Amino acid sequence: MNDRGARGASPTINDVARLAGVSKKTVSRVINRSPLLNDATRERIEAVIAELGYVPNRQARSLALRRNFVLGLIYDNPNAQMVLNFQQGVLDTIKDTEFALVIHPVDRRSPTLFEDIRRFVEQQRHYGVMILPPLSEDDQFADLFRELGCNYVRMGSAELDEPAHLVQSNDRQAVREAIDYLVAQGHRRIGLIAGPSGFRSAHERRQGWIDSLVAHGLPHDETMVAEGNYTFETGQSAGEALLGRGEPFTAIFASNDVMAAGAIHAAHHRGLDVPKDISIVGFDDTVIAATIWPPLTTVRWPIRTMAQSAARKLIHPETAGKEQALFPAELILRASTEPPETER
Template sequence: MVKNILKAKAKRSMKTKSKLTGSSMRAKQITINDIAHLASVSKKTVSRVINEIPTVNVEIRDRVNEIIKKTGFRPNPQARGLAFRKSFLIAMIYDNPNATFIVGMQAGILEALRGSGFELLVHQCERRSPRFVPDVREFVERLQPHGVILLPPISENPVLIQMLHEVGCPHVSVAAARIESAMHRVVSSDRDACAEVALHLTELGHKRIAIIAGPQGHRSATERLRGFTDALQNRGLLMPPELIAQGLYTFESGIQAAEKLLSVYPPPTAIFATNDEMAAGVYQVAHRLGIEIPLQLSVIGYDDNPIASRLWPPLTTIRLPIPLMARLATTPLISSGNAHLQQDVALVTPNLVVRHSTAPPSSKRSRNIRA
């Protein structure tokens, strides 16, 4: 009798197949009821086996497990989600041009999710669009993910975070600063990292140091600028305003900023570009002007984008511990119980990666630069 059920199912499946394009048709799904019939137990007992509830007779457990394995049964995720009132979905929401960062975070989140039963949904948005927050809201309400991870810079947006609170969606902000309103945060101490940059340059003997800051409104931009200038000040170096250029974290803005900075007199002997894209812009301008890095100009970037090590000379930069950040961002969202409801902050330290774009300032450089 049990066998007949399976046969009937197989037949139906065949019929469906032949009606359509054959091999490409999805086979009839095996359900918990089929397993229950085959094992001659109730579906509830199968459910217990699936969820590893201990109050199941070992013999029955083994029998059910064997049938599950033999039939290749997988619980339907929709049904499971519906019954559990839980979506088993984590979403990563971003609006960020830095592909390396996105893919790195994505890989790390997937790694942290492995075996947890959760899956990763991605959602790209446009923070400059007037429909930015409503669009994300629509996404969150429609998908009802179990939690969302916000990448910078949208992770800093108070309106977005407020909306997530309103719709009751757990979230974690990955940012360069403690975003107070966010439920959970992973914060990288960009400020400390930039102090390290200042230290490195002053120890090499640089006195006239320029910085290309990030776009206004980005917390990472203010943190990096602040960390750098404060550290210089602690060492008795004041940053003259003409050596502070405004950038947009883009290659082109790096070029413009570099052109501006290298035309002041006396020119800086070192430039700290607050991301690698802008540092690449500095390289470009230096090449055009015939300025040799690091002999005539030291350059430091931020991110350890692949570009950094491809440039010539390889760029000294700051590396974010992306896999760690990804793990820290994921954990509070999938931790069991109500632990995930407690606010938490995880701090993470970026590291200086010294390559070949920095050297002591050379006395001959002011001559050469005029050429």
């Protein structure tokens, strides 16, 4: 340490490793908060880092590893709040590490989509990438990342990959439990505002609705479904469509909170009281669920926690297979639901 100081050079990772009596890889694990180290080793290395005033040289290490300390996030999703929540979860994990996050929105309808993603990964030389639905549901992108030697994690509503490359929710079961709750309250005619047909999440949530109604011997035909696009406007128009059809519904399940908010506005537009005249349930538990009136009963999707795990899997690939892959959702009860009038 004295020799280094005499030279006047900035401390290096080699200096830290030598003085702490560990390998450079172990020092790197401390910098990036790896779970593999015991507390005594971590504290010894952190003390040496503090004493030397060592600051990681990201550029030099990137050159040595031939990849950047950058995590990429690739998405095309109309659910802006979900994307923001995922970003925040990643930022939670990489805070105080040498990693940065690069966001890459794409258009899944573009004829050059595949080549656009290939170019992004090749140019950035990511440490790893995360890909959100519906893109994550396409195996060709996982194949591409493997071809490029780029570690990846996919987010999905079903089992898309091995645990080291997956963060998954249980949408079908969670929606089934939400519909079971409405049935237990006495609701017998429950409409569905489905998500866009190209999304696996929309399929899983629709199937959860069907599974519950079938189990209870209740109707579930196409006249009880209106499709939206995970936006407020389409939730409102789908709500208007359902409420304008034949026999009235006593409850509506919307496949995300934003569409549920649109359905609440549609009900108010028709002079209906929520929940006295109609109960409405959403999915996500985003900020709008707690701030709209009445506050929304919804399925809490642990997006931020899933994102934190996805980032850890990329930063610490040696423990990725041991990280949690399935993140169960849960029903959050608020004021937008109550038993129908016949049950009061």
